[in-house]
Amino acid sequence: MHIALNAYFWNQPHTGSGQYTRQLVYHLSRFVSDVQLTLVFPQQTPGVEAQEVPPGVTVYNVSARSGHVGKVWFEQVLFPRACGTLGVDLAHVPYWGSPLRSPVPVVVTVHDLTTLLMPEYRRGVAARLYTALVSAAARGAAHVITDSFFSKLDIVDHLGIAEEEITAIYLAAGEQYTAVENSLVDLATLRKYDLPDFYILYLGGYVLHKNVPTLLLAYTYVARALGGSYPLVLAGTKPAGVSDSFPDYDAMIESLGLREAVRWIGYVDEEDKPVLYRNAETFVFPSRYEGFGLGPLEAMASGTPVVTTECTSLPEVVGDAAFAVDPDDARQMAGAIIATVVEENLRAELRRKGLEQAERFSWQTTATETALVYQMVLRQRV
Numbered sequence: 001m002h003i004a005l006n007a008y009f010w011n012q013p014h015t016g017s018g019q020y021t022r023q024l025v026y027h028l029s030r031f032v033s034d035v036q037l038t039l040v041f042p043q044q045t046p047g048v049e050a051q052e053v054p055p056g057v058t059v060y061n062v063s064a065r066s067g068h069v070g071k072v073w074f075e076q077v078l079f080p081r082a083c084g085t086l087g088v089d090l091a092h093v094p095y096w097g098s099p100l101r102s103p104v105p106v107v108v109t110v111h112d113l114t115t116l117l118m119p120e121y122r123r124g125v126a127a128r129l130y131t132a133l134v135s136a137a138a139r140g141a142a143h144v145i146t147d148s149f150f151s152k153l154d155i156v157d158h159l160g161i162a163e164e165e166i167t168a169i170y171l172a173a174g175e176q177y178t179a180v181e182n183s184l185v186d187l188a189t190l191r192k193y194d195l196p197d198f199y200i201l202y203l204g205g206y207v208l209h210k211n212v213p214t215l216l217l218a219y220t221y222v223a224r225a226l227g228g229s230y231p232l233v234l235a236g237t238k239p240a241g242v243s244d245s246f247p248d249y250d251a252m253i254e255s256l257g258l259r260e261a262v263r264w265i266g267y268v269d270e271e272d273k274p275v276l277y278r279n280a281e282t283f284v285f286p287s288r289y290e291g292f293g294l295g296p297l298e299a300m301a302s303g304t305p306v307v308t309t310e311c312t313s314l315p316e317v318v319g320d321a322a323f324a325v326d327p328d329d330a331r332q333m334a335g336a337i338i339a340t341v342v343e344e345n346l347r348a349e350l351r352r353k354g355l356e357q358a359e360r361f362s363w364q365t366t367a368t369e370t371a372l373v374y375q376m377v378l379r380q381r382v
Contacts, residue, residue: 001378003028004088004104006079007039007059008071009095010050014270016111016294017095022052023174024094027367029054035371040082042074060086068126072133075099080106090142090374098137105142105377112147112291112313113154118209120245135159142377145169145370147292148313154291169369170316171292172361176274179303179355189275193265196231200337201280201304203235203268204287204295207245211286211309214330216252216262218286221334223261230281230341232258237267277302282340284308288327293317297361300354305340305347307333321353 009018028035037057041050042064050059062082064074075097083091084103091106098108115121115131144166146152152168155161204210219232239246253262283299285308293314296306306322308314315324323336
């Protein structure tokens with residue numbers, strides 16, 4: 001079977017959609033023998049090619065414009081047109097951006113409904129129109145893949161798609177996330193970000209539903225209990241300014257008396273993330289809404305204790321291998337962080353369970369189950 005994949009995010013491996021597309025294509029090409037893959041790549045700049053394409057995977061370049069309008073035009077016109085030209089059996093859009101009309105059946109991966117359900121994503125007219133467009137397109141797709149059973153129920157409830165038309169397929173941590181240290185690489189990376197010997201790590205986004213304000217409030221208790229020896233490291237791109245979606249974190253840190261206890265390190269290169277995870281004392285992920293929550297899984301695969309919340313898909317990901325707390329209870333969150341630092345037996349148990357939990361997820365399984373969806377859709381069309 002010949003599958004065309006929308007490769008809009010292929011050259012953006014720092015994004016969730018880019019990581020997913022690359023991992024899926026790599027493992028499909030490696031482990032599924034009866035699949036021929038073609039990446040339909042929007043060439044927004046002449047001469048810029050799709051990078052790090054696995055052997056045996058074909059790239060079909062389409063001249064495309066940049067920007068939001070260019071993205072929509074690629075999704076709705078250029079990608080389905082390319083599928084018809086190529087004569088593929090099926091199209092897969094590996095993010096929530098499938099076309100309304102297509103000459104071939106379309107499978108779309110809707111990772112979550114964040115942009116539909118979280119208020120910070122629904123304030124602009126353009127954003128609301130785009131969400132309405134891709135919602136309608138998803139309802140017309142041959143099948144929907146999503147990242148968790150929580151997200152599957154969300155899609156049933158909010159998009160009105162029948163349960164049998166949706167398949168939950170878990171993601172996985174990449175092979176680079178491991179508890180095995182590389183002393184020279186680790187030391188160089190820790191120096192690159194000027195990290196201390198001991199630290200608590202948050203790595204993620206800063207929009208409101210990520211719930212970083214509650215983590216900061218929790219850290220007032222942590223700093224009081226542990227002193228200055230365990231700073232909170234905030235990794236990930238710092239918001240450029242204050243808005244309805246991004247509170248004034250610097251003012252919050254100042255008002256809570258955490259200036260000496262919190263360190264911003266900003267954007268982290270993809271290749272450096274495993275080092276930051278495995279050298280952290282604890283990884284904290286206080287989010288209120290996640291379609292999957294890859295961060296906690298990557299941290300567990302790195303042998304690091306995890307404190308997260310009992311919200312949405314996160315209990316599916318961490319099982320009993322992490323602390324899952326009330327996202328509004330800063331004291332409970334603080335207590336969990338402190339316990340992972342000071343109780344050695346607990347740390348060892350969380351490390352052991354976390355590694356075992358992470359091993360239950362694999363990209364090979366993700367690719368195999370995705371190929372089964374392709375086969376099911378094509379059988380239904382005969």
